[in-house]
Amino acid sequence: MIDIKGICPIIATPFTDSGEVDYESVENLIKELIKGGCHAVTLFGIAGEYYKLSDEERKKMVELTVRVCKENSGKLIISVTDHATEVAVKQAKYFEEAGADCLMLLPPFFLKPGVGYLFEHMKAIANAVKIQIMAQYAPEQTGVSIAPEVFQKLGNECPNIMYYKIECKPAGSYITNLINLTQGNVKIFAGNAGFQLIETMDRGAIGAMPGCSMYDVYLDIYNNFVNGNREKAIESHNFLLPMLNHIRQNVEQIIHFEKRILKLRGIIKSDYCRKPSYNSDEYFDKLFDEFYSELSQKYAWR
Amino acid sequence: MIDIKGICPIIATPFTDSGEVDYESVENLIKELIKGGCHAVTLFGIAGEYYKLSDEERKKMVELTVRVCKENSGKLIISVTDHATEVAVKQAKYFEEAGADCLMLLPPFFLKPGVGYLFEHMKAIANAVKIQIMAQYAPEQTGVSIAPEVFQKLGNECPNIMYYKIECKPAGSYITNLINLTQGNVKIFAGNAGFQLIETMDRGAIGAMPGCSMYDVYLDIYNNFVNGNREKAIESHNFLLPMLNHIRQNVEQIIHFEKRILKLRGIIKSDYCRKPSYNSDEYFDKLFDEFYSELSQKYAWR
């Protein structure tokens, strides 16, 4: 059984300028992330625009990602996002058979199912697979609240649900509560673009699942932190923060700017986002360029 | 170009007791609705649990429904529910080619796209097909508000968006506003299980899109109304109201009880709902039986 930790970015879904999935860029992106030192890559996170893909596209993405990860010895997390438990269970099994190392699990939220239904949903998926599972708690995006006690009970009944990606606001006290409730028997990942990455790791998180375009910035922060250079980690985080503060004012905005960074870095071919997306404007284009210029110098992006 | 009006129920998705789509029951259900006099049938409404189906299942549902409608001379509305404009456009074209008479269109709601994005989404779909379109306005379910002025402008730019299914609360004043804004140049359908069907038709609606299990009850109300027997229509609506008041307290609840009615009426084989669903209890089972008994006597259900 593998051990997930560190920086496990969400794989963006590159499109061509006409809006088709650009699988070549997907492959290039995954290679970049693995070779660049990411501890794992994550398919179908919200930042990966999973909700804008057809099932067929998702299937091709799975096959491609599994292959590229195998060829490059990268670990792979795939997120189960289907609403119906029956469909989600099938997807979970398919991801496991296809070769995922770990599942992420976003509980359903349309029509706001009660917590009891969410519990049964997550349990059914955990029981259907043998691989490890990371439950995602993203109430800002889903509108659905889950108390840490629910996850505590879930972990007791489902030993393979061992990871949690916590991105409520503020996440800090929730994480500490969950760690205390479970006597430390959970492994926490930071979400929310790593805005509070230092705090989250100080509180015991073992990694983060940010967007992929600045994976090396997050690796720099993470590696400094785990190597005991907390001051340097904070310095790098503070360097990132102003950009993050502007390009992550809402979810479609960060998806838009992640794509732009990936294109500028030469990792994907087009920065097309499927619609509804975020429309930048003249001012923001200029501001973005300033930020990009600073970061690309510091991190020697091409 | 066909003309849609009257009772156009949402086709439930029958499952087997093990949770697979029961296509035989789907076929039986559609035949029942058409032969029973429904003016059209509607695929992939919310009450059809569209959000619990895989793309493959939806494709099979489309093929089956188109065939059964053709064989039985029934009109068919298919709802485009995909989040991404690019994917929704493809689906819309596919539905048109497959043989849909009209599209319903539920604008995307995850991450609450701004109204401008919703407008562009609806326009792109309207431009991609030649058949008529019904825009669905369901803010209670989606959390997304759209002013009637937006639909007015949309209709001006997209002549094939001519129908509106309005299910905000209260819908009445919204409908009257929309009719007035467009000088009557829109065709309104009642949604929301027909709770305010009489009011909605009094205000100018030309039909309703209720659940399918009690299609004949809605037909009775509608036919009486359009034939000038408003008093009899009200009487039948008042007879229905107590049951509706109990089995439609939230969306998953009415999906559950619609299935139960369809099974008791011998139209589908199992009342299975994919999860997350609504769990009834002993009391509600008893209450439901009382209501069912009354309605089945009045309407001579088997």
Next chain:
Amino acid sequence: MIDIKGICPIIATPFTDSGEVDYESVENLIKELIKGGCHAVTLFGIAGEYYKLSDEERKKMVELTVRVCKENSGKLIISVTDHATEVAVKQAKYFEEAGADCLMLLPPFFLKPGVGYLFEHMKAIANAVKIQIMAQYAPEQTGVSIAPEVFQKLGNECPNIMYYKIECKPAGSYITNLINLTQGNVKIFAGNAGFQLIETMDRGAIGAMPGCSMYDVYLDIYNNFVNGNREKAIESHNFLLPMLNHIRQNVEQIIHFEKRILKLRGIIKSDYCRKPSYNSDEYFDKLFDEFYSELSQKYAWR
């Protein structure tokens, strides 16, 4: 210690045509409710437009209501709606000293405080007074969810919190859960305008807190029910349902129509509602008149 049960309507706040509180009409209304047989009257419910009153007006309302209740031997429930715990505690003590028989308690909801904060809020109020308390659970209006386990724990720590007004959707299963969790050691009131009054009482509720304009209709239903005439209770409820279905599509709408009924019945002088309110239109005015005519005949309103 008194025992609250039965029909305990929310006292509307009558205004003059220029928008001032019409205390004379308040007095008349309370007398009407008590003499008409209401088991208690409730001040500062949502239907009483409490959120549109200044503190000074609320104080005068309290003094007036206490006096009129005493003079007419009516029981009085007053709702504590203040956001801050410190302010709510003071209000609770003031209401107790002024002569309230029972407090209703709407937990704060602005900025969506976490459940832990709501628990502490309710507990602080319960500890500050000796009289009985009814916790109000109205997630549709407040956007704040509270699990029945939280109320169970609250009742254990605060013996004077013994009543619950449950108006989530659906309320039925929540009520049954709460009764089961507490081994029946709670007293439940129906809210939500009594839409599911029969179901709620079937499940063990001991009363209801509807609007006040049709108090005698609710008394008719309640009295028939508790006297064993469930069929007659259902008949009266079914008679009410079509009107309720139309005048209670949202909260400001029912406030508007309650006032209109009260004025037509000669109980208050003006049907003015403070703004933002509900604007009726020509159609709805006509529909309302039809409903009013039917009910006023059946219940011999003047």
Next chain:
Amino acid sequence: MIDIKGICPIIATPFTDSGEVDYESVENLIKELIKGGCHAVTLFGIAGEYYKLSDEERKKMVELTVRVCKENSGKLIISVTDHATEVAVKQAKYFEEAGADCLMLLPPFFLKPGVGYLFEHMKAIANAVKIQIMAQYAPEQTGVSIAPEVFQKLGNECPNIMYYKIECKPAGSYITNLINLTQGNVKIFAGNAGFQLIETMDRGAIGAMPGCSMYDVYLDIYNNFVNGNREKAIESHNFLLPMLNHIRQNVEQIIHFEKRILKLRGIIKSDYCRKPSYNSDEYFDKLFDEFYSELSQKYAWR
């Protein structure tokens, strides 16, 4: 007619350790802000915990603030937050008579009134006073969306509504839209704790309304910016950002930490917040101390 611009912080409401308003600290705080160079001070912003005060306390706050502002030649903005239009109009008139230089106006949000009602509410208040008005747009806190076209129309009908405090996410494009729609005929203030202060000013904002505890930090940024030292402004903003990023993860959290800063700086006596509030924990206390230490050195706080 005065001209509002610059840094106009929200006056915190200091309490004693037993939860009473500490008027002495209020006075001290206002003096500090005015003498420290704030362009105006703002009473009853959300960060001022206005929703936790009784009417009587608010009245005393108004009287005190007016007096202290007059004695110290400070400009005063007072926010009208009452739900009912009739009550809000009275408050607005009272604030004007008492001596406010400008009103802020938070439209009502409980029960989510439609945009038409909000428009009438804002217009009624504008018509009732002669002083200038700043409309506050805070959809994250209120859950109520208002399109920029609504404010455009409002400004046309109400010439004294000339300021807008925009704190939607992202605010940037909304601000640019509003400026374009009105041909620059509006004056914009940044809200949202000044997270995107540079962007907002780049886009044409003329000031900000942050919390009050770090008023000098915001003045430093603002003054550098308007004096042409954009680089220095950015540098100071980047210095602030890490702290802001941690102490402003939700509204009650920043209220909590603002109080703590004010107490440490010797400006108020107690950091008590009325409940529901934010409960810090051991980790956050330590993190806060680190941030405080850095900022207090840079800005020579006592």
